[in-house]
Amino acid sequence: MEAKSPSECPNTVTVRRNPHRRARPTPFASTNPNPNAQNPNMKREISSFPIQDILAMEIPQKNPPEPPAPATSENLKVYLRIRPIVTLKPNTKDQKNFRQRQKNAWPQNPSSKNNSANVKKSTTTTTTTTSSNEVCIDVNDSHSVILSPPASLQDSKRIKSEVYEGFSHVFASDSSQNEVFEKMVKPLVDDFLNGKSGLLAALGPSGSGKTHTVFGTPREPGMVHLALEQIFKEAQQCGSKLTREFKVSVFEIYSDRGKGEKISDLSPDGGDLSMQQATIKGLQEVAISSAAQAESLIACAMLKRTTAMTNTNSQSSRSQCIINIHSFVRDPDAEPNNAVLTIVDLTGAEREKRTGNQGSRLIESNFINNTSMVFGLCLRVRSLLEHQSNPKKPLKMHFKNSMVKPPINEYLVAYEFAYSTQFDFISPQLTRYLRDYLEGKRRMTLILTVKPGEYDYSDTSYLLRQASPFMKIKFTNVEEPSMFLNKRHIEMLPRVEQAKKMKCSGRYAKTEEGKSVRDEHQLLPKVTKRIYTSDSVSAAPVKLDSVDLPRERNHHVMQNFAKALWNVLKQYKEKLMDPRCQNDFEPGNDQDVFAEAPECNTTQKSDGTPGHDQNIISEIEESVHFLNLKAIECDGSPRKDREATPKKYDSTPIQDQNVIYEIEEKDHFLNLKASECDGSPRKDQGATKKCDYTPRHDQQPIFSQIEEKDYFLNLKAPECDGSARKDQGATKKYNYTPGHYQHVFSQIEEKDHFLNLKASECNGSPRKDQGATKKYDDIPGHDQHVFSQTEEHVHSLNLRASECDDSPRKYQDVVTKKSLDPSVSPKDVASTQKCNLDVPESELLSDSSCKPLNVLKPKRRLLPASSTLLRDIPLGIEDESENPKGNRGAKKSAAEETKRTQGSISLLRLLQSNLHV
Numbered sequence: 051m052e053a054k055s056p057s058e059c060p061n062t063v064t065v066r067r068n069p070h071r072r073a074r075p076t077p078f079a080s081t082n083p084n085p086n087a088q089n090p091n092m093k094r095e096i097s098s099f100p101i102q103d104i105l106a107m108e109i110p111q112k113n114p115p116e117p118p119a120p121a122t123s124e125n126l127k128v129y130l131r132i133r134p135i136v137t138l139k140p141n142t143k144d145q146k147n148f149r150q151r152q153k154n155a156w157p158q159n160p161s162s163k164n165n166s167a168n169v170k171k172s173t174t175t176t177t178t179t180t181s182s183n184e185v186c187i188d189v190n191d192s193h194s195v196i197l198s199p200p201a202s203l204q205d206s207k208r209i210k211s212e213v214y215e216g217f218s219h220v221f222a223s224d225s226s227q228n229e230v231f232e233k234m235v236k237p238l239v240d241d242f243l244n245g246k247s248g249l250l251a252a253l254g255p256s257g258s259g260k261t262h263t264v265f266g267t268p269r270e271p272g273m274v275h276l277a278l279e280q281i282f283k284e285a286q287q288c289g290s291k292l293t294r295e296f297k298v299s300v301f302e303i304y305s306d307r308g309k310g311e312k313i314s315d316l317s318p319d320g321g322d323l324s325m326q327q328a329t330i331k332g333l334q335e336v337a338i339s340s341a342a343q344a345e346s347l348i349a350c351a352m353l354k355r356t357t358a359m360t361n362t363n364s365q366s367s368r369s370q371c372i373i374n375i376h377s378f379v380r381d382p383d384a385e386p387n388n389a390v391l392t393i394v395d396l397t398g399a400e401r402e403k404r405t406g407n408q409g410s411r412l413i414e415s416n417f418i419n420n421t422s423m424v425f426g427l428c429l430r431v432r433s434l435l436e437h438q439s440n441p442k443k444p445l446k447m448h449f450k451n452s453m454v455k456p457p458i459n460e461y462l463v464a465y466e467f468a469y470s471t472q473f474d475f476i477s478p479q480l481t482r483y484l485r486d487y488l489e490g491k492r493r494m495t496l497i498l499t500v501k502p503g504e505y506d507y508s509d510t511s512y513l514l515r516q517a518s519p520f521m522k523i524k525f526t527n528v529e530e531p532s533m534f535l536n537k538r539h540i541e542m543l544p545r546v547e548q549a550k551k552m553k554c555s556g557r558y559a560k561t562e563e564g565k566s567v568r569d570e571h572q573l574l575p576k577v578t579k580r581i582y583t584s585d586s587v588s589a590a591p592v593k594l595d596s597v598d599l600p601r602e603r604n605h606h607v608m609q610n611f612a613k614a615l616w617n618v619l620k621q622y623k624e625k626l627m628d629p630r631c632q633n634d635f636e637p638g639n640d641q642d643v644f645a646e647a648p649e650c651n652t653t654q655k656s657d658g659t660p661g662h663d664q665n666i667i668s669e670i671e672e673s674v675h676f677l678n679l680k681a682i683e684c685d686g687s688p689r690k691d692r693e694a695t696p697k698k699y700d701s702t703p704i705q706d707q708n709v710i711y712e713i714e715e716k717d718h719f720l721n722l723k724a725s726e727c728d729g730s731p732r733k734d735q736g737a738t739k740k741c742d743y744t745p746r747h748d749q750q751p752i753f754s755q756i757e758e759k760d761y762f763l764n765l766k767a768p769e770c771d772g773s774a775r776k777d778q779g780a781t782k783k784y785n786y787t788p789g790h791y792q793h794v795f796s797q798i799e800e801k802d803h804f805l806n807l808k809a810s811e812c813n814g815s816p817r818k819d820q821g822a823t824k825k826y827d828d829i830p831g832h833d834q835h836v837f838s839q840t841e842e843h844v845h846s847l848n849l850r851a852s853e854c855d856d857s858p859r860k861y862q863d864v865v866t867k868k869s870l871d872p873s874v875s876p877k878d879v880a881s882t883q884k885c886n887l888d889v890p891e892s893e894l895l896s897d898s899s900c901k902p903l904n905v906l907k908p909k910r911r912l913l914p915a916s917s918t919l920l921r922d923i924p925l926g927i928e929d930e931s932e933n934p935k936g937n938r939g940a941k942k943s944a945a946e947e948t949k950r951t952q953g954s955i956s957l958l959r960l961l962q963s964n965l966h967v
């Protein structure tokens with residue numbers, strides 16, 4: 051047969067999913083098409099490489115990638131400002147007032163600071179500059195100074211003049227505020243406006259001019275005011291509308307009468323603050339839109355600041371004052387180059403001899419000195435660490451002029467000590483707050499203020515010696531402002547929000563876990579298969595880190611539950627496949643069934659699964675469980691059923707897991723429904739066996755944890771329409787039920803239980819019934835335990851002996867005349883169970899209460915072959931009737947004998963006699 055061409059096949063449609071892409075025409079191809087391509091018959095000639103054309107093409111020049119910015123390495127900028135010599139020449143009256151005020155100079159009422167300020171101005175009215183020989187420090191050049199000891203010290207201690215160099219700039223005593231601002235603060239402001247954060251800290255002895263430099267006076271505004279003016283000036287030059295938003299916060303750290311440090315918000319509505327790690331909690335940031343507004347805020351803060359009069363300063367600052375100027379970009383689309391400019395006015399180190407402080411003021415003075423000392427110590431250690439990072443640099447350079455040269459370890463210990471929170475008296479809060487600066491992560495500028503008087507030599511010399519290593523400090527890898535602010539923002543979040551943030555990140559990870567969980571749901575067959583083929587160890591519950599989350603915990607529990615259920619079903623399947631268990635169903639081996647059933651269980655428990663399951667289920671805290679185990683119809687052949695049964699349950703864990711996963715109810719319903727068994731005996735046998743062990747393993751651990759109040763145990767024996775062997779199987783199904791529910795009931799606290807065992811029609815032959823009776827041989831023992839542990843108030847045992855075809859009238863009459871006694875004993879149950887009990891569903895539903903059996907008239911079914919089938923079954927009815935159990939029952943009072951039980955016994959005896967067993 052000739053192959054047809056594709057064109058002859060009209061129904062064939064070729065769909066190309068991924069059509070070939072057309073090559074994008076190059077400029078050369080579009081402008082200079084190859085003529086040979088248009089005429090393929092022409093001899094192709096290899097054209098020369100169009101190098102000229104290519105070279106003529108203009109290739110857009112791309113800017114080469116910028117090399118990564120080198121790591122910023124900046125030296126700590128240290129400025130030195132020499133205060134003009136101020137001699138206090140108060141008149142007699144002012145001096146008297148000064149001494150009076152000095153007595154009561156302890157942290158003044160902020161409201162009275164105006165008065166003290168006025169007093170200060172009145173007492174420091176005269177400023178004179180001493181002659182050159184009266185000063186201890188002179189400007190050598192713009193970066194160095196000469197410190198000269200007083201003549202007295204030169205003669206006695208032979209101290210020579212020293213040169214301190216390396217300053218970024220030295221401001222002479224006659225320098226103006228504007229000069230200081232232009233050279234020292236303006237670069238900081240420019241960086242600030244460019245998004246770089248910075249710190250300006252004023253350090254020096256008391257009365258050296260720190261506050262004057264930082265805040266100034268109305269006539270000589272300080273760096274804060276000048277900086278604010280510059281900031282708004284620059285910001286307004288960028289456009290009519292401010293693209294940035296500025297906020298100012300002012301707070302102070304002061305000593306609470308020597309009891310400890312306190313932080314106070316100096317903003318108008320500010321109060322006490324607290325520090326958490328390196329952040330100030332509750333600090334108010336006041337939005338400002340103009341320099342005047344900011345100046346007003348600063349002036350108000352200065353009125354609130356803690357000051358006092360000392361011998362060295364009529365208005366000595368008794369606290370560290372910190373001003374933050376935050377810059378925020380208003381445009382959300384703009385580059386987030388937020389920055390903060392921090393200006394710190396530290397308390398000045400003071401000597402007791404000069405200040406004349408006593409008592410609590412002396413403690414406060416110690417606090418102040420410690421603050422300065424620790425701050426300087428941190429910087430010195432910082433310089434030491436800088437040396438360690440650059441060992442080539444001689445160490446002595448760092449401490450050339452230092453008075454104290456402790457070993458390195460001592461510095462490190464002191465460094466840690468400075469950050470320690472255990473010693474509040476050294477003011478760790480300031481160093482903690484400025485830790486990023488002290489550790490070199492942010493840009494910092496120091497302004498050292500000194501007094502030039504000859505009596506100020508010691509203070510000046512001490513400061514210069516302490517600060518001499520500062521100039522060598524290098525800040526490498528300075529954190530970018532945006533990064534810093536982001537980190538700072540996170541740090542400023544309360545713990546709860548941080549935890550949320552962490553949780554969010556964790557949740558993100560857990561979202562992936564959740565995804566995997568969902569994937570596990572989708573791949574549950576694989577999971578279950580893994581569990582099925584693995585031992586108990588490998589079938590350990592999947593570890594989920596999110597147990598703390600309720601939902602995931604629920605999932606975890608449910609997953610374990612499903613695994614436990616699956617293991618039970620696995621055991622059940624194994625039991626079905628176990629030939630010993632299969633032989634148990636052979637006639638005459640019924641007794642052995644009960645004897646070997648535990649053995650089968652033991653064998654299957656050898657992997658430890660039940661115990662494992664119990665442990666797993668013990669984790670179940672859910673209030674609601676629905677376990678719906680329904681034996682579905684067994685329609686197939688025996689072999690098919692035997693294998694189909696576990697297959698049916700293969701999916702049960704998945705279904706149950708999914709079902710139970712969604713359940714949040716309070717009630718538990720255990721509905722075990724044995725459906726119709728229509729198949730052959732082997733089929734029923736398999737189906738029955740399934741029902742035998744499913745509850746035993748599944749529900750025992752489950753119910754051991756159940757705390758619910760309502761249980762409904764509905765055991766429904768379906769109609770057994772099949773042959774005697776079918777009934778035998780169906781009956782056998784209930785043989786194990788009491789044993790199973792023995793454990794169930796042991797945990798039940800419910801008040802109402804209804805065990806409705808309804809004997810339905812006995813359609814089989816006498817041998818069938820006989821066989822059925824044998825199936826219940828072991829039931830009394832089980833039931834006895836069951837009922838002995840049951841605390842129910844109401845028990846209704848409805849055993850209905852339905853018609854038996856082989857002895858229709860007699861049995862029917864006997865049975866129907868008997869009424870059920872609720873107080874039937876297990877023994878009675880045992881005796882009654884010798885009848886092939888079968889409970890139609892319809893009856894069971896309607897029979898939750900005790901109703902006489904004669905109300906119901908089950909169908910009569912004739913099964914002619916039943917007697918022959920039962921002939922093969924060696925029933926031990928005689929033995930059973932003569933069983934000690936029966937004797938035990940005889941011991942009971944006649945009142946305890948229920949009519950139903952008696953009727954059942956009579957029925958069985960009639961069966962025996964009529965069937966000639």
Ligand SMILES: Nc1ncnc2c1ncn2[C@@H]1O[C@H](COP(=O)(O)OP(=O)(O)OP(=O)(O)O)[C@@H](O)[C@H]1O
Binds near residue numbers: 256260
């Ligand atoms: N450069 C200066 N020009 C004129 N006066 C100055 C200068 N520096 C300081 N003063 C004056 O010296 C006095 C003390 O200055 P200031 O209060 O600033 O010292 P301080 O270092 O802040 O002291 P403390 O640490 O005790 O607060 C103030 O009256 C101030 O006006």
